Amino acid sequence: MEVRARAPGKIILAGEHAVVHGSAAVAAAIDLYTTFSLHLLPAEDDGGAGAVELNLRDSGLTFSWPCSRLREALGEVSGKAGPPTPCSPDELATMAKLLEGQEIPEAKIWLSTGLSAYLFLYTSILGYRPGKAVVTSDLPIGAGLGSSAAFCVSMSGALLTAAGAVGIGVGSAAGEWELFGKDDLELVNQWAFQGEKIIHGKPSGIDNSVSTFGSMIKFKKGELTNLKSRNPVKMLITDTRVGRNTKALVAGVSERASRHPDAMASVFHAVNSISEELSSIVELPAEDEVAITSKEDKLAELMEMNQGLLQCMGVSHSSIETVLRTTLKYSLVSKLTGAGGGGCVLTLIPTLSANIILEKVAAELESYGFRCFKVEVGGRGLQVCRI
Ligand SMILES: Nc1ncnc2c1ncn2[C@@H]1O[C@H](COP(=O)(O)OP(=O)(O)OP(=O)(O)O)[C@@H](O)[C@H]1O
Ligand SMILES: C[C@@](O)(CCO)CC(=O)[O-]
């Protein structure tokens, strides 16, 4: 049996970090995907000698665990595919031990958390069935565009389909992307969240939710509201190429919050107001040039205010500040997106001046060694196909 699932990355227009502390945030899917293909081998062919394999095609790395070794380390697992149980600290320690024999290059040691998430999701959902998975991604990894969530969502989608826990239409043609129904998406999202917890430590759930359900969403305390964005939102993304790690940045903000509880509570409260206002502006219809410009001016101002508060939280970076200064020369507003500390920056591109400005600003940003790209905002979430 072979199944393939793809899940999008995301941008956060407002509210990152504060969302972990209960504030609202606004996020949208983008048209860059992580694809997870799974070739499940029949259990009876195993004969005890089968293996669970993961090929990370972009980095040319393959990891493999004999099923017998997994069984020995993890004990009997049922391979259930109902609602998930979280990965316990003991299980997490066992996953880490299972990575010891693998050759992870020192420069890619950050892959370890992703590999632990893979082992947890695979064995929890499919038990010790032998299988080969191949992962490819359009997304820069660890750069704020939700690569960890797209990895966990595509993986959960494929594993749960292989387990028969969620399903695409019987009549679906091989190779055609299909969408799941709402209940199936809910289940995939719950499992993906468990994977995100292994990678992030304390995720809010916004990244896996927007990757699963797609579109543009407002997210607060685990509750998701779909936003009907009436006009296309055009964003330039600049990848500073400065590596960072979401888990450490989220922990850093929590530490600052425990040192200065009152001040940080006010910061989180201000971010909540920004996200609430931004989400209502996004839904306003704007039919003529004046209305579009006025709407975009408001969005830009809110993004600028949010960036200032992200600086207060301590998650900006000199590379991000360089992008902000550069885009301001063209009267464009930018803010970091995702966890910050480097990674990607969003620049709002006004509809009326889109192409002329875009080329100039992107050329200048790239002259500093940054990488710019344009994305479609608010598209589809998880999709699956039979191969
Ligand atoms: N395609 C992939 N293959 C293997 N591991 C991946 C892949 N994509 C993400 N990961 C795992 O996720 C980690 C990066 O997640 P992290 O949350 O730090 O960044 P991000 O998700 O790109 O950004 P943000 O959370 O700010 O949106 C990697 O270190 C790796 O463990
Ligand atoms: C930094 C953060 O708010 C967004 C990362 O994309 C973390 C989270 O919400 O899980």
Ligand SMILES: [Mg+2]
């Ligand atoms: Mg992440």
